[in-house]
Amino acid sequence: MPEVPVPDTTLIDPRTGRARGSRPAARAPQVTAAVAAARRALPDWRALTPKERSRRLHRLATLIEEHADAYAERERAGTGKPAHEAAGEVEQMADLFRFYAGAVRAQPAPAAGALVAGHESWVRWEPLGVIGVVVPWNYPLMMAAWRCAPALAAGNTVVAKPAETTPDALELLAEHAREALGEGVLTALPGDRETGRLLVAGEVDMVAFTGSAGAGAEVAARAGTRRVSLELGGNSPVVVLPDAPEDTWAQLAAATTYNAGQSCAVPARVITLRANYASALAGLGAAMRERVAGRDFGPLNNADQAARYDRIVASSAAKVTVSGDTAPGAGEDGGYWRPATVLADLPDDDPAVLEEVFGPLLTVQAAESVEAAVALANGVPQALAASVWTRDLPTGLALAARLDAGETWLNCHLVQTAELPHGGRGASGHGTDLSALALHEYQRPKTVTARLLMAPPPSLT
Template sequence: MKTTLTDPRTGLARGTAPVSREREVAGAVAAARAALPGWSALTPRERAVRLGLLAATVEAEAAEYAACERAGTGKPEPETAGEVAQVADLFRFYATAARTRTVPASGALVAGHESWVRWEPVGVVGVVVPWNYPLMMAAWRCAPALAAGNTVVVKPAETTPDSLVLLASHAAAVLGEGVLQVVPGDRATGRLLVESAVDMVAFTGSPEAGRDVAARAGTRRVSLELGGNAPAIVLPDAPPQTCAALAEAATYNAGQSCAAPARVIALAENYDRVVALLGAAMTERVAGRDFGPLNNADQAARYDRIVAASQAGHSATGTVEAAAGEEKGYWRPARVLADLPPADPAVTEEVFGPLLTVERAATVEEALALANSVPQALASSVWTTDLERGIDLASRLDAGEAWVNCHLVQTAELPHGGRGSSGHGTDLSVLALDEYQRPKTVTVRVGRP
């Protein structure tokens, strides 16, 4: 069985991909199970060497990986090139992180006994990743899981299997057969993987799908990253570059980033100025030149529905410069919607497009309350030249990540994870290793009887 793949730049078919069903999913899980004893028995140094080789392979084949990413996402070349470089960096980071892990206290903690903690892999990890960052989201999950000694079966999004199929072929050569498996397919394929004989499920996607995954996983370990709706509090003393920086972050990947700024909150005294500056900055961001299209027809229709339902009293809309032959693609211009009521769907839902809303707050405390008023709690930012106040507000924002005078600044060393309906668990940093390992306390009686 095969599914038709669509080029989001044109809206036209670009090829086909297999749809994995029960036999293929069970076979991939069995292969990962068979590879687990050998992979987990390697020392951290030996796994690090192999993960380093995979990173080097990604770098050597960067042009092919970038072409795969562009085919499925329509992203501009600079975006795909940068993301492929980040993927190689992630595998290198976790190759080293697994060798330098700290552990709880060990030694003679009970008289006559010696105790220590072993960190053991969970086993076979089933990973389900979305279409907005096909390769990078897979690396966020796979790199720490593999570094911790697990084997992995990945189900890519239906619209973007290309780069992960390529990664699996390279992984087989440098990590070993069965260590990293890929099962392309649709939602039914994802459900089959979640319900298969994997020991853990790591899922990145929508809250609705995440709840379904958690229910199907039962008592097995689950790590969930379920999207965001990030607020950006812009105070009257915000730096001059604030609106331009927010516009750039909000349109990167056409706004299809879980941590992207979505809800700008300004005080009454600077509200009109922020609306004007954001409108100007967003209209300067041109679809087809500065950012790509939405990923698929369903997402484009959802985006259009939310915008059409919005009760905005003021708006600004940018332009689209699609190339010849791309007129039927899923292009949407950068857009600002202002004067919105708190219950407006553009405010309460994760829009996942090149859109910024602007809300008015009478006081800083009200701005903070508005920022924390939605169920998603993944990322946030504060913009002010008063760093003491900025740091204080960052500490009071209910989100897994808070930036001051910047947004979407991330690196492998720093953790990323959500709260509330944005899920639970940690991506990135050494803390992500905890997601894919189990501690075992070993105590030996050494004293006299």
């Protein structure tokens, strides 16, 4: 058969909107070869003791730290993030590999012992095999670490497809993984949506996908009976009571504009009581004006996302719109820069309320009561993250418990660490990222029971 030509994907710098290079988009032969390499590497990798896998993962983390500048440069090229954001995410990625290098050596086990008379039973946690990972463009490094680190620590091999617009950083991670972990243990497979479809439908044992709800539904359908872990975005409510801390607005503005708002767990919908609606709008507007595109946060990632963002904002029925500034020089050469924005006085069924906007934007709604605020907060299909802001700790904790979200914060937002699990509900998907619990996403338990053949002890009577 003639060799199938591999199309090139043009890479765009989101800061300028101009081409910065290209990558071949893998097709069936390349996908098949990558999965086959992972399959060949699997027996030796899974046979390693947790101690040895841990040692190699620590070596990978060291390589990441030693080449932190190169990782940050690649991250910025694909996303346009400010230098401080990219550097911080490289540090977090290395920390995640170190966390799972330790966690795999300390896994708790289910009960074992003589659970049936005359028998001894125990449980083995076994890797699933070859994991197909699909990584989004908003956090090319951190999302790769969230998925790949626990999968590798658990004894699996991984074929990871980066987003079409941001292959650079994951390619470097795969190079260092080859050095630290071995050939075929972690492979990067650059490409487009068709590449992702081929990987999901390929000979992998599990698919871990992070992306949009629509794409997640397609992934689940293509995966069939295989295990799937889906993190599918959010539309986070932020319930602000009249006694909220003084720094609430500054905290929310900073969280909303981090990564230009392109985060599944970012604050999205501010819900106040009628009594503090006007003051909330004033405080939030002032805080968002302080966040400057090009200084405090970067551009949107790509032309499609910018067009989608503009469509949602243009179709909103908001009567009040507050916009921040763009730093001098940012956007003069093009690019997908959008200012920090607040939309208020809008109906509950407004597109900016119901859809995940994925940009530096907050909506503000007023509720007539706490009950109504909870109903608004839980009134969208997504259920990934939420926050409550009040000085009254018992009230805040009680309210946080009523919000339907996989992760809830009180008087903070986007505070995450490797030790705490993160996962969605409803249209936000299912499965667990982060924490030791994520190891079990990529493992299956096997119960082993042995009949004891030894003679019974002599009677004492």
